[in-house]
Amino acid sequence: MARTTPAGRRALDSFDRAILRILQRDNKTPQRTIGEAVNLSAAAVQRRIAAMEADGIIERNVAIVDARAVAMTITAIVEVTLINERLPVVSSAKALFHAAPEVQQCYYVTGGISFVLVIVAPDMVEYEAITQRLFSQNDCVANFRSLIALDRLKTGAEIVIP
The missing domain is CATH 1.10.10 (Arc Repressor Mutant, subunit A)
Structure with a gap:
């Protein structure tokens, strides 16, 4: 066995x-x-x-696409703070972020902020529209901070397996 x-x-x-x-x-x-x-x-x-x-050890098989090759030139790392950490607020945010195709990665974290997201967009105009939809017009979000990536030094999902 x-x-x-x-x-x-x-x-x-x-x-x-x-x-x-x-x-x-x-x-x-x-x-x-x-x-x-x-x-x-x-x-x-x-x-x-x-x-x-x-067993779910291999979750899925995917192709990793170069964002620049498909004109997704803006990569933003976004810190999101929710109005509180109560279950309905957190669950609502998780569902919204999970459903947004622009959100490439989403982490529910500790340390004073609620979530860290990686978002891609074709340009700043579209990025602003995304932030309006996901954060500014969202009553669950207290505030957010965007960090725009200047260069991709390392990407991918490879986990070090001992």
Whole structure:
């Protein structure tokens, strides 16, 4: 029987971790190539990937698009402070931010602010419209602060897997 973590997920072994490191760099790597790299058969790699997908360890497979290539030239990191941290206010903000396609990343945080968001927009006119819709016209938002990125030095979702 497979070991599980306290969260109820199957525990990852060294093969799983090695497979995940490869998939994070390029999820189109052929299973045969992964198998050769981690010393497993392609069939064993396929079974492990399917199990990690079923367990929610691999949440989804995506393509990372260069924002500049699709004319999304503004990247803003936004600190949002809510009027209070009561459940209805927080839940409403989470739902709004989750549904907004311009919000690329959203974190509910501690430390005096409520959320940190990463937002992309084609230009400042559109960015202002986004801030109006998400923050200025939102009764749940006490205030927000935008930090406009001057340059992207590192992006991506690769997690360091020991």
